[in-house]
Amino acid sequence: MKITVVGLGVIGGSFVKALKGKGYEVYGVDKDVDTLNRAKEDGCIIEGFVDGEEIIPETDLTIICLYPSLVLDFIKNAHFKSGSVVSDAVGIKSYFIEQALEMIPDDVEYISVHPMAGREKKGYAYASADVFKNANFIIIQHETNDEQKIKKMQLLAGKLGFRSVKIMSPYEHDEIISYTSQLPHVMAVALMNSDTQKYDTGKYIGDSFRDLTRIANINEDLWTELFLNNKRYLLSSIRHFEKQLDIMKKAIYDDDDETLKECFRESTRRREHL
Amino acid sequence: MKITVVGLGVIGGSFVKALKGKGYEVYGVDKDVDTLNRAKEDGCIIEGFVDGEEIIPETDLTIICLYPSLVLDFIKNAHFKSGSVVSDAVGIKSYFIEQALEMIPDDVEYISVHPMAGREKKGYAYASADVFKNANFIIIQHETNDEQKIKKMQLLAGKLGFRSVKIMSPYEHDEIISYTSQLPHVMAVALMNSDTQKYDTGKYIGDSFRDLTRIANINEDLWTELFLNNKRYLLSSIRHFEKQLDIMKKAIYDDDDETLKECFRESTRRREHL
Structure with a gap:
């Protein structure tokens, strides 16, 4: 063959x-x-x-x-x-x-x-x-x-x-991929670009920051094309993420330790299941 | 000694x-x-x-x-x-x-x-x-x-x-750490918890998702204490991140490929500098 x-x-x-x-x-x-x-x-x-x-x-x-x-x-x-x-x-x-x-x-x-x-x-x-x-x-x-x-x-x-x-199907593919692949790329780029650059950042990072931002080094033409041609699913995945971010932000603001712990327990359970 | x-x-x-x-x-x-x-x-x-x-x-x-x-x-x-x-x-x-x-x-x-x-x-x-x-x-x-x-x-x-x-100083430490360590943990937990669970997620992930969510497996007591006792800096770091997320979200919504590419070029430059 x-x-x-x-x-x-x-x-x-x-x-x-x-x-x-x-x-x-x-x-x-x-x-x-x-x-x-x-x-x-x-x-x-x-x-x-x-x-x-x-x-x-x-x-x-x-x-x-x-x-x-x-x-x-x-x-x-x-x-x-x-x-x-x-x-x-x-x-x-x-x-x-x-x-x-x-x-x-x-x-x-x-x-x-x-x-x-x-x-x-x-x-x-x-x-x-x-x-x-x-x-x-x-x-x-x-x-x-x-x-x-x-x-x-x-x-x-x-x-x-x-x-x-x-x-x-192609539609199912594009929906799940907007969450598992495209959203992580959006997050990594936003994290990297949100640095206030007040400090020499590289001297204050651990493995988590390094792992998370690896994909912030990104092929601009390819990913622009991938994002814009999957905008409906991608925007929906970003919105789901923002909802969770809001829950945690509110819990931090309100000193609501029970909600925070519940978020952590849930993410730990899901990550271990992965 | x-x-x-x-x-x-x-x-x-x-x-x-x-x-x-x-x-x-x-x-x-x-x-x-x-x-x-x-x-x-x-x-x-x-x-x-x-x-x-x-x-x-x-x-x-x-x-x-x-x-x-x-x-x-x-x-x-x-x-x-x-x-x-x-x-x-x-x-x-x-x-x-x-x-x-x-x-x-x-x-x-x-x-x-x-x-x-x-x-x-x-x-x-x-x-x-x-x-x-x-x-x-x-x-x-x-x-x-x-x-x-x-x-x-x-x-x-x-x-x-x-x-x-x-x-x-302790204040400088807590400010930079809210960005390099605490924010990535917030992001990982929010990503994990934003899964709609419509698909068998583990079968549709690559290295980026795996790397990014590793820290979503998190010690709930320790991190609740760390987050709540650094809330001023942490909330500020979350806000900086949300601003960047908004820029990308708007660019995707508007089919604004130039802004997206600019975000990618900037994150790539910063990540390589790291």
Whole structure:
């Protein structure tokens, strides 16, 4: 089976690294020749291409790991093999999946996925098979999907090292992701930017601040696109968070130790359950 | 030099573990005999005591690692050696330091410290010298402190593995800590509790959510005390955070990609500077 990964950045690069030695014929497409050469030297791809013209028509599974806005462009211009599967790894789904489906020929299966793994840094150099180990994987199922092909994708995710594979609709995906992924990014950025900078902050932090703000180092183009195209769910998640923040703020203001303790007990119970 | 650590929980236990092999005579006080026996078996203390009656009057440096509310009780009832230094590791300082100073005899030096290191879990079993490695250490200086003794404390912190040692007033300490430590805990608890629980959340999270909510597993008695006794600074830090959250919320609502990108560029710059 021929797999081609399009875009060997941090996610696409991790795909080819995790696919290495798993018995697939893996190819890479990237506009950067140095990246292609490195991936070939690493033994992660058989051959690299600066565009998909030659390799995509022969590919059984195409995984497009480009910026969201570029995924549709790529699909529009590609000639996919009849009976093949095309996938993407974009962080939100509903806003473009209908458009993608319209462009995909009837004899090609479109199965969007979301590997819940990443790095703050961009590029192949930061890609690693390790980021997929024991991570969560989501497969987006729409009405026209073939059950057998969904199952094959599920098996592949297991082979890549993912611990959990969930199947859901694009809308469900975007709702839960607005809470588990987008809201934490909003919080980290707001925390970092709310520093009054009166002190040399780095000298007064512990692990919690370091952990929490790691994702405040953020790819501005990618995340702006992800936020604005999921605004309904994201704004709702922010509102839920603000409600809880208000409860704690009021308890602190009122010296209401019982409410505070109840908040802590609840969060501890939930975190341990996780 | 005789050092006695009072309370061999996660912080006190880390102190005796980090002091091991550094050339001091180290003793432990804890109401739990099993904990004292374990610390002795580990070679971290020469002897353990269930109260301070016998050992404190002979101790050159007493480090009190009890809950904030118990520190003052301990000081009130202890008989400190003339010329000795007494310290505590409480997470906020201004609300009790004046009371502590009133109880401390004139021939005893009180130097409050804050090792910016911890664990979510309680107890000696989770203590480790590693948590101090490369961490930040704060020494609280008040008007009556002896410069030489402050310097000795600074040297000790270096020996324990801390990378940075800062000296500041109790008020400065409580202000910066409300931002770097207390606000992240408020955020983590609010995030955890804002889950609508419509989905099996654990299957849809990545590292960022895991990192961010680790401290939502929180010691309710300790943190309620720390929050309520630092409410002025903490509420101010929450307000600064809410302002930044509002800026991002408005930008998302208005599809204002330029403002969002500006927020991301600023947080990235600040995080990299850290």
